[in-house]
Amino acid sequence: MAEQGEARQIRLKGQLVEYSLQRRARRTLGLRIDARGLVVSIPQRVSIAQAELFLVERADWVLSKLAEWATRPKPASFDVADGIHFPMLGQRCRLQLSHGQPGADWVQGIDSRELHLRLRARENPRTALLRTIQHYALGYFGGRIEEYAWALQQSVPGIQLPRLALTNARTRWGSCSRISGIRLNWRLIHLPNAQIDYVVAHELAHLVEMNHSARFWQVVELMYPDHREAQAALREAHKIIPAW
Known part of the structure; x- marks a missing residue:
């Protein structure tokens, strides 16, 4: 954005x-x-x-x-330790820490999930968790961009699949350039799918219109008709996203 x-x-x-x-x-x-x-x-x-x-x-x-x-309550920072919970895609996720061969396994339940994270000896759990979440975010966002880019190509032939990178920006959810591609804030991965999809559609629409004109919003609506609801929900994202 x-x-x-x-x-x-x-x-x-x-x-x-x-x-x-x-x-x-x-x-x-x-x-x-x-x-x-x-x-x-x-x-x-x-x-x-x-x-x-x-x-x-x-x-x-x-x-x-x-x-x-x-005066609004700020999201509390959390200490990364075995058994803590944090949001992933709007769901409650429990962290299980252990030591051994480094790796991560995501276990999906009906309405919750777990992350089994194995650490190297003396590895900082916070650093390992952040790296694991960002790696997951990159893959997830990439899949959503592919899907929405395909949908956009049906109406706007010639649109190329943009490159994707993560950003750590504090004042934006994403940005788009025809040269450098799309950058998405990795913290979006904490939010529900609908809000992530809206941001993806928003940034892809900038490949057609590099502005926020009426034509731009028509392109957004073409890909994501419920964009107004998702946009409003993003204003409450501070209640969900942990304070890293």
Whole structure:
């Protein structure tokens, strides 16, 4: 989705506010506030001075929303140890740690799963778990991109399967470039399938329209008709994703 922008600060009614400034192929200025903070999206030709005037004019709303998010409970970080639970694809997953030949086995149940993770001697469990989750995410995301790219090709012939890489970004779920391909935030793997599929469809649609025009959303809807519901659910992702 949107690329990570320039980190900036502005004083609104005496309060110093940090925000991310993103230049986008759009016609109007936009604001977004969620668990990751304040994001200001502006057209390419709009100046920083104009963007900050836009913020000043909406200072009451911005400060109110930031205060609201500040009072919401933050996801608790967890100590990686045998028997802990963490979310995978929206399901509860139990971690079973042991030592021996390094490896990982995912055991799928009806509504839950287990990860049997074998560690080297003196290997950091947190590092091993993170590596294992990211490896799983790369394979899972790749499969979803293949499926949705195939669906897109039925309506837009000539679309090539993009390269995939993971990102550790804090302020975006994904990004797309016709040159470098698609990058997806590995933390998405904690969320339900529907939300992951929406992000995949969103980024693939950028191969057709590198903007968020009406035509872009038509392409998204072609691949993922329930995109509005998934997009709304993503705003609550902070309640699910562990604080790594």
